[in-house]
Amino acid sequence: MPPSIDDLPDAHLRQFDRPPVPAPDAIDDVYLVGICGTGMGALAGLLKQAGYDVRGADDGVYPPMSTHLAEQNIPVLEGYDAAHLNPPPDLTVVGNACTPAHPEAAHAREHRLVQQSFPEALAHCFLTEARRPLVVTGTHGKTTTTGLLVHLLRHAGVDPGFLIGGVTQNTNESYALGTDAPFVVEGDEYDSAYFDKQPKFLHYRPQRAIVTSLEFDHADIYDSVDAYRQAFERFASLLPSDGLLALCGDHATVRALATHTDATVRTYGLEAQNDVRATNLSSTERGTRFTMTLGETETDVHLALHGRHNVQNALAATTLAHAEGLSPSQIAEGLATFGGMKRRQEVRGEPNGILLLDDFAHHPTAVEATLQAVRAAHPDRRLVAVFEPRSNTSRRTRFETAYGEAFDAADTVFLKAPPVRHNDETDDMLDPDAVVRTIGARGTPARTFEDIDALLPALVETLRPGDVALLMSNGSFDGLPDRLLTALSPDA
Numbered sequence: 001m002p003p004s005i006d007d008l009p010d011a012h013l014r015q016f017d018r019p020p021v022p023a024p025d026a027i028d029d030v031y032l033v034g035i036c037g038t039g040m041g042a043l044a045g046l047l048k049q050a051g052y053d054v055r056g057a058d059d060g061v062y063p064p065m066s067t068h069l070a071e072q073n074i075p076v077l078e079g080y081d082a083a084h085l086n087p088p089p090d091l092t093v094v095g096n097a098c099t100p101a102h103p104e105a106a107h108a109r110e111h112r113l114v115q116q117s118f119p120e121a122l123a124h125c126f127l128t129e130a131r132r133p134l135v136v137t138g139t140h141g142k143t144t145t146t147g148l149l150v151h152l153l154r155h156a157g158v159d160p161g162f163l164i165g166g167v168t169q170n171t172n173e174s175y176a177l178g179t180d181a182p183f184v185v186e187g188d189e190y191d192s193a194y195f196d197k198q199p200k201f202l203h204y205r206p207q208r209a210i211v212t213s214l215e216f217d218h219a220d221i222y223d224s225v226d227a228y229r230q231a232f233e234r235f236a237s238l239l240p241s242d243g244l245l246a247l248c249g250d251h252a253t254v255r256a257l258a259t260h261t262d263a264t265v266r267t268y269g270l271e272a273q274n275d276v277r278a279t280n281l282s283s284t285e286r287g288t289r290f291t292m293t294l295g296e297t298e299t300d301v302h303l304a305l306h307g308r309h310n311v312q313n314a315l316a317a318t319t320l321a322h323a324e325g326l327s328p329s330q331i332a333e334g335l336a337t338f339g340g341m342k343r344r345q346e347v348r349g350e351p352n353g354i355l356l357l358d359d360f361a362h363h364p365t366a367v368e369a370t371l372q373a374v375r376a377a378h379p380d381r382r383l384v385a386v387f388e389p390r391s392n393t394s395r396r397t398r399f400e401t402a403y404g405e406a407f408d409a410a411d412t413v414f415l416k417a418p419p420v421r422h423n424d425e426t427d428d429m430l431d432p433d434a435v436v437r438t439i440g441a442r443g444t445p446a447r448t449f450e451d452i453d454a455l456l457p458a459l460v461e462t463l464r465p466g467d468v469a470l471l472m473s474n475g476s477f478d479g480l481p482d483r484l485l486t487a488l489s490p491d492a
Contacts, residue, residue: 005197013100014195019114024125027090032056033104034095035076036065039118039188042163042175043093046126048072049177056093057084057104082107090114093121094193105194117193119203126161127183127205134160134320135204137187137235138212138248140366141313144305145212146186147341148317153182155334156326160184166360169339169346182324189231191221199231208244208323210316211236214253215365219398232257239263246319248312249274266323268315270308276319278311283376292332294318299328302336306345307373309366345374348481351488353465355381358481362390362474364402371409374470381468385410386459386480388473389418389430400430404438410470413439413446414459416477452478460487 005014021027030047032040035056045068047054057077069076077084080103085092092115098105108115116124127133136146143166150162151170161178165186168174187201187209214232222228239245241262248254249267258265268276278290278301287304290311303314318331326334340346348356355378361370367387375383385407389399407413417432432448439446449455463469471481 005195010100013109014197016109016195017112018116018195019112021114021116021120021124022090024128027052027125029053029055029089030091030093030121031085031089032093032095033080033102033108034058034097035069035074036060037095037097038065038165038174039163040093040095041065041069043118043122044069044074045072046122046161046163046175046177048074050125052125055089057081080104085111085113088113091116091121093118094195096191096193098194100194102194109195117196117200117203119192119200120196122163122185123203123205126177127185130181131161131183132181132207133205134182134184134324135187135201135206135209136184136212136316137189137201137209137232138254139189139215139217140363140369141212141309141316142186142188142210143360144310144341144344145210145313145316146184148314148335148338149210149320150184151338152317152321152326152331152334153184153324155337156321156330158182158324164341166344167342169342170337187235189228189235190218199235201235202231202238206235206239206243208246208320209235209239210246210320211254211257212248212313212316213251213365214257215363217363229253233260236260236263244320244323246276246316248316250312266319268319269312274315276315276322278315281308281311283373285377292318292328294322294328294331297328299332301332304336304338305340306377307369309369310373345370349485351485354463354488355468356481356485356488357468357470359470359472360474361472364399364406367403367472368406368409370472371407371470374468375409378468381466382411382464383409384412384414384459384463384467384469386414386416386455386469386471388416388475388477389432390473390475397430400434401438403430403435405442407439407444407446408442410444412462413444414455414462415439415446415448416452416455416473417448417450452480452483456480456483456487459484463488 030052036058055075061078092108092113136142146164147168153160159179161183163175189199191197216225236257239261243263245261245263245265250269267274277293280291282289292299292301343360346358348358361367436446436448
């Protein structure tokens with residue numbers, strides 16, 4: 001579990017009596033502190049759909065979230081000011097990027113405003129007794145799996161509520177209120193707010209759930225592998241005895257969670273012992289074909305995604321969709337029409353015959369799996385990997401060796417040096433030159449660059465028609481996808 005608030009030096013600012021939160025139908029207006037974050041913006045949209053008067057502030061008001069909120073007629077104030085909270089809203093939602101000294105968060109605390117963390121507010125307003133929460137968790141793959149599950153339900157005529165930490169290619173959505181009982185939530189293990197250090201997913205009242213994977217992450221929150229694993233063990237224990245927990249049976253660490261729940265457990269994966277499994281995998285540029293075994297039924301499936309990990313994601317969504325009443329044929333039809341998620345092997349263009357893919361991969365395992373998937377889809381094309389270790393975990397020396405070993409499927413690698421932040425401990429930071437040396441020693445040419453201004457011209461000079469350029473970052477990559485498209489366009 002994340003560290004206790006008691007152990008933090010400013011615990012006296014994080015522990016305080018919060019006023020009781022009114023029932024959802026007694027709330028009229030909601031203010032979100034940090035409204036332009038991915039989750040907070042989606043919550044703002046859900047609240048607006050539900051009929052609440054919604055507004056908020058952020059210090060990073062820029063597209064696409066700023067544009068989306070404007071389209072929903074949700075006012076966004078740029079910059080933070082305690083005056084924004086006068087008169088007091090019925091509910092203030094405090095984003096987890098806020099510290100106790102944040103001007104609006106401090107004002108809410110000092111004036112005893114009604115306040116919740118993002119996951120608390122989501123649960124309070126939407127995961128009510130009338131809904132059935134389907135929660136998708138795991139270190140890797142939860143965004144795609146959540147999107148797949150929502151798509152399968154909708155394709156079969158169900159109208160679920162949902163909140164995803166990404167945008168679907170099919171509908172360009174990340175949330176919807178829905179009218180039917182299922183409410184699908186991507187369950188994040190990061191902490192909830194400065195006053196609420198629990199993992200977000202512990203707030204989501206799961207009735208049915210998925211754990212896709214369990215591998216150490218978020219080193220800025222969890223101080224050990226054991227602490228990280230215990231968060232998932234506690235999540236598994238929340239499921240009721242009449243619930244369902246779908247576990248990726250290909251991973252021993254995930255299978256072990258079966259001993260921590262009273263719910264029915266079903267495993268899925270590529271190995272023979274799983275309850276729901278895939279065999280006969282084959283990959284083409286158009287996706288992956290496999291045979292899906294679900295109970296006594298075998299069904300041929302075409303998935304327009306690449307990689308063994310995405311087949312596992314599809315089986316995870318299948319397991320919960322089947323529990324929700326979908327037939328194997330309905331599931332197969334839904335999988336065949338799923339267009340994927342933005343920033344997950346997203347095709348950004350093919351200027352001058354160079355296929356440009358944008359991906360969110362940042363953990364070493366995700367980087368390796370993504371590279372292997374793209375290699376399987378394009379075996380005859382040169383694969384140029386461009387990677388930015390940007391997250392708090394990926395920038396640490398802990399994964400230095402793992403990153404060096406993750407790029408074997410690439411033909412050449414461009415590594416951007418990780419960004420430096422004010423509270424970094426130098427001895428704990430990843431050395432990009434060490435990563436490049438390991439990659440090179442394993443037979444793949446690799447170079448490191450201090451910034452995108454230096455990397456971009458070298459990348460343009462290297463790329464040639466027929467190549468695949470795979471850009472991997474969990475951030476904006478300083479606009480590299482758009483800048484590279486412009487630089488490679490015939491008119492550039």
